[in-house]
Amino acid sequence: MDRRIKRTKAAIYAAFEELLSEKKYEHITVQEIIDRADIGRSTFYAHFETRDDLLKAVCSELFSHVFSDHSKAEASHDFSSEDDTLKNALTHILYHLKDDRKRYSRIFSCESSEIFWSYFRKQLSELISGYNYGYETGKTDIPEDFRLDFLGGAFIEAVKWWFRTDLKTSPEKLVSYFAALTGQDQL
Amino acid sequence: MDRRIKRTKAAIYAAFEELLSEKKYEHITVQEIIDRADIGRSTFYAHFETRDDLLKAVCSELFSHVFSDHSKAEASHDFSSEDDTLKNALTHILYHLKDDRKRYSRIFSCESSEIFWSYFRKQLSELISGYNYGYETGKTDIPEDFRLDFLGGAFIEAVKWWFRTDLKTSPEKLVSYFAALTGQDQL
DNA sequence: AAGAAATCGAACAAAATGTACGAAAACGGA
DNA sequence: TCCGTTTTCGTACATTTTGTTCGATTTCTT
Numbered sequence A, B: 001m002d003r004r005i006k007r008t009k010a011a012i013y014a015a016f017e018e019l020l021s022e023k024k025y026e027h028i029t030v031q032e033i034i035d036r037a038d039i040g041r042s043t044f045y046a047h048f049e050t051r052d053d054l055l056k057a058v059c060s061e062l063f064s065h066v067f068s069d070h071s072k073a074e075a076s077h078d079f080s081s082e083d084d085t086l087k088n089a090l091t092h093i094l095y096h097l098k099d100d101r102k103r104y105s106r107i108f109s110c111e112s113s114e115i116f117w118s119y120f121r122k123q124l125s126e127l128i129s130g131y132n133y134g135y136e137t138g139k140t141d142i143p144e145d146f147r148l149d150f151l152g153g154a155f156i157e158a159v160k161w162w163f164r165t166d167l168k169t170s171p172e173k174l175v176s177y178f179a180a181l182t183g184q185d186q187l
Numbered sequence C: 001a002a003g004a005a006a007t008c009g010a011a012c013a014a015a016a017t018g019t020a021c022g023a024a025a026a027c028g029g030a
Numbered sequence D: 001t002c003c004g005t006t007t008t009c010g011t012a013c014a015t016t017t018t019g020t021t022c023g024a025t026t027t028c029t030t
Helices: A003-020 A030-037 A041-047 A051-066 A070-076 A086-099 A101-108 A114-130 A144-164 A171-182 B003-020 B030-037 B041-047 B051-066 B070-076 B086-099 B101-108 B114-130 B144-164 B171-182
Strands: none
Touching: A003 A030, A003 A041, A003 A051, A003 A101, A030 A041, A030 A051, A144 A171, A144 B144, A144 B171, A171 B144, A171 B171, B003 B030, B003 B041, B003 B051, B003 B101, B030 B041, B030 B051, B144 B171
């Protein structure tokens, strides 16, 4: 690959990720990116059609690291590669995220429709905590705030799936799926 | 409340939600909203400071319906109000969403950082499905696609929580929480 | 009917967008 | 090192959006 391209892309990526740590993705302009990267306007558009294009490219690049070469991750965190379970696979992913936490934090803090979901999630977590009398705290070592955030977020995921599949499942069934998969049957 | 204000806000809301069903939130401009609502530019800014402000207002209005008056929801869907469990509460919420599915669909389809999460989720679901040999299909009536989407999304929620709390939990512990709350211990 | 409040619309500066083009620079293969 | 190719630069440009201002006008409330 042409060195100039590599240099230009690197400059754009760096500027973009830097900006991402300062402000929301939605408020970052192409102008700011090229100013920060110190490249010509036309140069940017020679590589990316839109700002979304750039984000996609960055995501793609990031994830190529996350999901490739589990073995490497294992090697660097001393897991026996024979124990190839989902749990370990997920653990390896988490280690990778942790190793590059700065980059991922920037991306993870993007938001937009999140305004909506965060409303929903907050309300749900409160709602769930209100029904907690049947739940024995202390029996497990799962932090209460994790449990509430997680269940709220997981329920949102169920709702998202529900809408993706055109609400063809009845609410009762959906809730039963949710309850079954989260072991919240008792509530 | 002044009728003019009510009319103006209604016009803005209608135009906004209409646009929301045609394009992504991020690409909707104030210009389009006031054109569609047929109101003066200054009038819009008299009610909302920014486009995000408007979205927040719409969300707030929408959720005030979702989380208020469970009793009403119960009445209209014949639940015995004595059975006040979390499951029923969630079911009622789902019914409400279903009743107003058109409005909610519009909001739900917003995206932005979703570009990132959807990448992640897709990969995760694939990963999980690869470890499914231990899972007995057919034993439950939970659809396979729901299970995969859900577990992927739920794991993302765990990761989000992880980052919100500054990665202070070890990857192993986080995965064990996830496994415990989703009954995926066996994998 | 009268005073208050909201809307209109036109105008404005500032900024961003996406595109175009020729000149200059950097590249890679021979 | 040379030469054709590719990339970058810089500038320019038309268009669009943004957020604000202000007086005139309309609509509301009482």
